[in-house]
Amino acid sequence: MKTLACGEIMSGCAATFAAATEDALLAQAGRHAAEVHGLEVTPDVVELVRSHIRDDGKPDATSSNRETSEASAPLVSPIV
Numbered sequence: 001m002k003t004l005a006c007g008e009i010m011s012g013c014a015a016t017f018a019a020a021t022e023d024a025l026l027a028q029a030g031r032h033a034a035e036v037h038g039l040e041v042t043p044d045v046v047e048l049v050r051s052h053i054r055d056d057g058k059p060d061a062t063s064s065n066r067e068t069s070e071a072s073a074p075l076v077s078p079i080v
């Protein structure tokens with residue numbers, strides 16, 4: 001499920017969107033942007049909106065820093 005919070009783009013807007021595909025989400029957001037914010041939906045606007053889309057499929061998607069724990073071995077190991 002793709003989700004989008006309009007408030008991340010248009011400060012103060014409480015509208016949120018959810019759709020199965022990015023295209024469906026962009027269609028919803030595009031209509032909202034035009035009707036509520038009076039925006040013209042140009043390719044630039046679409047790209048901006050697309051960059052704020054989140055994939056809700058993975059519950060842990062926001063914390064990607066955990067992968068760094070893999071590189072815990074010291075680069076220089078004293079081999080005697």
Ligand SMILES: [Zn+2]
Pocket residue numbers: 006007010013014015032033036037
């Ligand atoms: Zn909005």
